[in-house]
Amino acid sequence: MQLKNDESRYGVVAQLFHWTIVVLIIVQFILANRADDLPLGTAKIAVLAQHKSFGITILGLALLRLIWRWFNPVPAEPLDIPQWQRIAARVSHIGLYALLLVTPVVGWLMSSARNFPVSWFGLVTLPDFIEPNRPAYEFLHETHELLAGTLFWLALLHVAAALKHHFIDKDNVLRRMLPVKLKQDRS
Numbered sequence: 001m002q003l004k005n006d007e008s009r010y011g012v013v014a015q016l017f018h019w020t021i022v023v024l025i026i027v028q029f030i031l032a033n034r035a036d037d038l039p040l041g042t043a044k045i046a047v048l049a050q051h052k053s054f055g056i057t058i059l060g061l062a063l064l065r066l067i068w069r070w071f072n073p074v075p076a077e078p079l080d081i082p083q084w085q086r087i088a089a090r091v092s093h094i095g096l097y098a099l100l101l102v103t104p105v106v107g108w109l110m111s112s113a114r115n116f117p118v119s120w121f122g123l124v125t126l127p128d129f130i131e132p133n134r135p136a137y138e139f140l141h142e143t144h145e146l147l148a149g150t151l152f153w154l155a156l157l158h159v160a161a162a163l164k165h166h167f168i169d170k171d172n173v174l175r176r177m178l179p180v181k182l183k184q185d186r187s
Helices: 012-037 042-071 083-113 134-169
Strands: 118-120 124-126
Touching (some): 012 134, 042 083, 083 134
Antiparallel strands (some): 118 124
């Protein structure tokens, strides 16, 4: 079990960041949909509090993951990947990282604008970034939903590309990030 990335695979730390964030994003969409279905009341507030806590967790993990990535470069891509796919992969990764950072911050700003506190699992109450402001809240709410929707579709595209590499191209792009080492690894 290797902690750091090497030439052919991501290490355990990068994989842990990746798959934890994946699970938390799925949790976020479930919680957001659940909150949308609830009438205003204590149950909805409790679900939204969880949503905020997981959002702040994603923000923290994404920051840590970027720091880890800075000091621990990614494995080399297979040599036979066309240039347009390399560019598309870089652009989509930058987009995913940007959305993982910006979406929770906009949600935090949105809560501040509505005068709803943001706490992390009830352990720490985070400061408000802006004063209560209904028009700002409405703008930030729409922006948060747009960013979340964009994250959903970009993540889906990311999954589709990984599956294409695995099942059609039969290269190591997906296997490099899997926690278990599968046969047929080749660079």
